[in-house]
């Protein structure tokens with residue numbers, strides 16, 4: 001009886017997540033519920049209430065990461081940052097992107113050709129605008145980070161267009177480890193923003 005009831009509750013929660021705009025992690029408490037073909041991620045999801053997040057974040061960080069807002073172009077603090085280091089999730093400190101993958105997309109948002117670890121971000125369809133976009137979320141806390149587009153530089157051809165407000169930059173201690181940043185071969189093309 002208890003099992004059946006909890007299963008019904010889980011199904012209802014999943015259904016609410018599927019219908020609403022909030023994207024739930026694909027891993028439930030009792031195991032994977034989505035893509036079974038991939039090995040389980042080592043990332044353990046964390047959950048907090050809005051009240052808990054508001055205690056940890058600035059209003060802008062909360063709006064972007066927990067309400068999927070988009071900061072204006074050229075307004076964030078990292079779009080022109082060229083220092084070597086790592087970009088972590090502002091909510092849960094998970095490493096998301098390296099400065100080595102950052103490039104100047106001329107969009108006014110921090111842009112990366114790949115995440116530091118594919119398991120550290122999750123992608124989800126975003127149907128809020130036409131054409132549909134692909135949303136990028138933190139794999140651990142489901143923070144909204146930005147969107148990914150298919151007009152990035154080689155070798156990935158991807159452009160992770162990320163809000164500065166979703167990131168916390170940690171400068172590399174060894175500044176001599178700076179690597180030249182790849183420049184976009186198609187920088188003259190007009191790119192869509194967030």
Ligand SMILES: [Zn+2]
Pocket residue numbers: 089090091092093094138139140141142143
């Ligand atoms: Zn996170």
